Amino acid sequence: MKIEVWSDFVCPFCYIGKHRLENALAQFPHKDQTNIEWRSFELDPNAPVYSGLRIEDILAKKYGISIEQAKQANQGVAAQAAELGLLFDFEKMKPTNSFDAHRLAKYAKTQNRDAVLSEKLFKAHFTEGRDIGDRKTLSALAESAGLDRTEAEKVLQDQKAFADDVRKDEALARQYGITGVPFFLFNSKYAVSGAQPPETFRSALETAWQEEAASPAFQDLSTEKDVTCADGSCVIPEK
16 A cells, blocks of 8 residues: 655654654554655745754744744644654754755665654754754754765765655645645555544545455456466367
């Protein structure tokens, strides 16, 4: 079963949704037969790199609310994260542009380390208060994820490296009409939008699996019999 996940490393519900999906998968009997593909999505492609502004300042300005209201909203999100054992430290969080982080994740995919790096990027941003828009920080995270630091630095220094891969994911999201993340697509047919409860993910997994198991891999449109070879021999047609 193929599971595609569009998310952004600076999106709190993406981190929560990731772990809710993983919790559902842990209880799914066919977990070993699932494949997750992490796809890029930027909540704000024009977001500046970290400038020293606090997240509550940005939220208050963006939504026209008070600083206190922004803090209360963040506390509500942090409480949801805590239920999963995740620590969200909004006081240390550094709002930044995530494009380089997405490019790095695409490089990590070529080394089969994208899942590991993605978790480290989320934790770095939401828990550790690190600037994931900073290339030195990203290089260090790449190394901690088992990637070659020198190669990671080369990728980050070349703005074109893996940029098309990120843009292709975002273009596909637009094609599907995806406007918010996290967004989960099961077998290119069943979708779950947002950080839904684990039971929602379990239901989606079961639905997609049952349909896949019940459906033949293809529909046979052949019209003639006895025109194939198998097991080292061929059928001799009758005259």
